[in-house]
Structure formats: C-alpha cells, structure tokens
Amino acid sequence: MPHTAMARPRLESALAAWSGSDAGRVAVAETVVALAAAGRRIAAVVRRGAIEGGLAAVTRASSTGDDQKALDVAANDLLLEALVTAPVAAFCSEEMDAAVPMKPGAPLVVAVDPLDGSSNIDTNVSVGTIFSVLPAIAEGDAFQQPGNRQLAAGYLLYGPQCALVLTVGDGTDVYTLDPDTDVFVLTARRVRVPEKTAEFAVNASNYRHWDPAFRAYIDECLAGSAGPRGRDFNMRWIASMVAEAHRILTRGGIYLYPGDARRGYETGRLRLIYEANPIGMLIEQAGGGCTTGKERMLDVAPTGLHQRVPLVFGSAQEVAHFERVQSEPAAHKSPLFGNRGLLRA
Template structure:
C-alpha cells in the first residue's frame, strides 16, 4: 500500500516555488499547528479544567467560554509566525494587525459550537484566507478567498480544506502529531434524502422555508414523492462534514425571533469559508436567494442565513424563495402542492 502524504508535503507540492502559494501553504500549516494543540486540549475534557466556564462575551454578543478564549490565543500565536497581516476573529471587536506588509489576511471562528463543549459533541475551527486589503479594512466577497478550511474535533480530528482546486481532507495522526491527507477531491454524494434544520423554530421561519420542509416531511405521499430523514447536530462543522460525506442539505434560515432576522451565522468567518469548501466539492451555498460568495460584507461580524449542500437541493430552496406557490396552496387540502407537482 502506498504511503499517505502528510498535509505539509501536500501543500508544499501544490505551492512549488510560487510566492503566493507558498504564503497560503504556510498559513494553512499554521492552522494545522494550532489545531493540533487545541485538539489535545479538547481531548482531555474536564481533566484540563473547566473548559466550558463562562468568562465574558464576544463582539457578536455571544457568551465566551474559557475554551473560546484559549482557542483564539492559540491561533493568533500561530498566525504571528505566518505571512498574515491581520486577523478578523469572532472573539475580537476589530481586526487585529499582526505582520505589517504580509500578503494575506485571515478570518476565523476559533471555536465553532462552543455550546457543545461540555456535552462531548464535535466542535471545530473555521478559517478563511484572502488577500490582505490594501487599506487594511475592506472585506472581500467570498469568491475572492484564496483558501478555506475547517477543523472538526470529534472522534477523529480532521482538517477539511480547499485552495481552489477541489476539497481535500487530512486526519490528525495522534501518534505523530501530524495531519495526514486521507481524501482528495471530495464530491458531495447526490440523491441523498437528508436535511438538517432546527425544527423547533418552525413557527418563526419564512413561508418559503416552511413550505420546503413541509414537502420533505410529506414524504412519498407529498410532492417530492420520496421519504426524507432529518438530522440536526447543532454544530456547523459537524453538519458540513456530514454533508461532504453523505450528501443532503443543511439549513440555518433567518427567522422572526429577535436577533435572528438577518440570520445567525457570520458571513465572513463562517458562511464564506464553508461555502467555498462546499462549492469546491460540487455543492452549493446560498442565503436563500443569493449565492453566499457573492454577498459583499458590510462588517466583520455581519450575520447571514445559510443553506448549503448538494447543488440540486440548494437550487430547490432558492426556487421556494423566488417562485413561491400560491398562498392558498399551503392549505392541508392541497396535499400534493409544491414546486415539484407536475
């Protein structure tokens, strides 16, 4: 059996002697270095102390846990050794300048899913890499990203990444402390009948989202003509990893609750990198109407609805928003109502 390639070797082969590629490779190596240390800390759980202890609040108004802050420190330290000019982090009010004149900037959610720290559910890190803005302030659209990755800390610690030539995955070898490439050019499976959404918020959703989920729930007797399973892990990285492996679709729509009218996930350091990774695996990502990676960010912590997964399923969600059925057709009397009715 041919020996697997290390992440470092894979990135070096891709970068060759191209200066920009070398900078991107070095930045992803910095992510892997910090993620290895964070994985070890997470793996110790309560033996490492009160990782889920509340220690304050972040710029987005969320409660900060001890592990949120420690993760932010680990990645900030790692990026100081990489060609990164500034870092936009969920845990900081403003972008933090690091290496003056460096060619790259990074947007990061150092610890996604921190509400799951004390429940032993998979949590993660999400990273977007883009050119350092000339004015030090302007945020690019997602399609201007040079690389993106997420790390999932679960039964396995895995780093899923793209540099624009497909989506790949590397798994942490705990015996050596190195990431080993275990999958290249991942493609989201088609035809899988799974959707992920927090159904407890049904009453707050827009009618288009309600209609889409209603048609899934109706199953073989409804307009879709097939039965669906629902999944909900409440961990963005875990949901993304499952979609890459098993297909289907993930929805985190806007809703009528205070603080959720513009969506809940952050565009710059959550939705954009996930969208890049998903699109490079043949999928799609939208806010319900527009492609995520074409939205112009107004601020570092801007929120957005997010729907991603198999491209055909994502396109169907857009149709429910842009071609809604007549209002009367949502009545239970119209059991086979929907955009799929012939």
C-alpha cells in the same frame, strides 16, 4: 496491524507540491500549516475535556451577543499565537471586537471562528475551528471582500478523529491527524458532495418563527413520500456546523439556518466572513451549492466584520430546489397543510 499512515502524503508535503516556487501560494501554504499547528494544540485540549476543567464555563458575553466560553478564548489565543510567524497582515475572529494587525506588508489576512459548536463543549459532541484566508489589499478593509476572493478555506473538526478539511481552490481535501505521529495526512482527495439527497439538517424548534416560503420547503420534506417530493427525508441537527458540514461532505444532505422572526435573527445567525464564506468555498469546491436563499453566498459583499447571513448549503440539486421554492409565490401558501401549519395542533 501494519502502520500505513506514513505512506500517505503529509499536509506539509502536499502543500509544498501545490505551491512550488510561487510566492503567493507559498504564503498560503505557510499560513495553512500554522493554522493546522494551532488545530493540533486545540485538539489536545478538547481531548482532555473535563480533566482540563471548566472548558464550557461562560467567561463573558461577546460584543456580538454570544456567550464566550473558556474554550472559545483558549482556541482564539492558540490560533493567534500560531499565526504570529505566518505571512499574515491582520487577524479577525468571532471572539474579538475588531481585527488585530499582525505583520505589516504581509500578503494575507485570516478570519476565524475559533470554536464552532461551543454549546456542545460539555456534551462530548464534535466541535471545530473554521478559517478563511484572503488576500491583503492596499485600500479598504481586506476582510470585507466577497467570499469568491478567498485564497483558501477550511475547518478543523475535533471529533472521534481530528480532521482538517481544506481547499486552496483546487478541490476539497481531507487530512486526518495521525494520533501516533501527530501529523496530518491526506485521507480523501477531491471529495464530492453527492448531488441528490434525502437528508436535511435544521433546528425544527424554530418552525413558528420562519417565514411561509421557508416553511413550505420544510413541509415538503416532512411530507415524505406522500408529499410533492415523492420520497421520504431524514432530519438531522447537531448544533455544530462543522459536524453538519462534514456529514454532508461525506454522504450528502442540506443544511439550513435561515433568518427568522426572533429578535437578533432577522438576517440569520451565522457570520458571513468567517463561517458562511469558508464553508461555502469548501462545499462549492466539492461540487455542492451554498446560498442565502436569494443569492450565491460567495457573491455577497460584506458590510461589517461580524455580519450575519442566512445560510443554506449542501447537495447541489437540493440547494437548487430550495432556491426554487423560495422564489415561487405559490409556495408561500403551504397548500399541503393549509393554515394550520405542519407543527401546530
């Protein structure tokens, strides 16, 4: 078969064309290239799987209460190493208690989730790296800026193909790692999330912990064509947010991870700065929506490095409908299923 990848724009050349001679853009481009280089190395480790040995082994519990696995730590170290030569003033990560100063006076800061979906490491399910690039600011904590200040955001998905999904504020593009050349090449330009969907992703085992308004939305979906939506929905759950996001970018859908009544989950489980905000920027740049259920995600003012938030993102019309259901008092009554609730006997 003819090799066509070389005819596609490489990540570096696409970023160079975008940045031109603008110093601010050049800094962003250099930082994204460094993150991509780390992603290539992480992808190689993931591909080796069990050959590498003990990647899913828990090394310790992090300060944020999550189990820290060997591959989490390895991915974090590779990212930090790759960014040493980038124009980055500070680095923060889910795997680190506090931000790390890097290059004094550099124009950018970078926040990452080094390995999203790490519960799937030993099951050969897609995992990924999420990143957010923000401007370094002279006063205050540069990481505690709302997501609408992001200069770039993206994720690397380590699956059957290694993909880099990126926005620099000019649409959302997909680059795929060519295994023959070890180069990221452009494979989808300015992808768009379909506005409508009949597919949702949620961990339904937590139904009993959700508040009535959230249950009301899920009840509508599960009622299918016999319910108020008048059509059937399919439910998905991978437990890897980057994999869920990639599916939604490809064919639409809605992803939901609310706060709930469990201890430690009251304000959601996912992190605002290095999970929700970069995914929110990617989805919005692709024409989708991202919300806490009460407000646009990218407008939330961070109050802490590891702040948790409820997260809902996906097809614009479905996200808007979800927000309407949350704001309607009548929805809390769950009239379709009375007091019994959908998943109770």
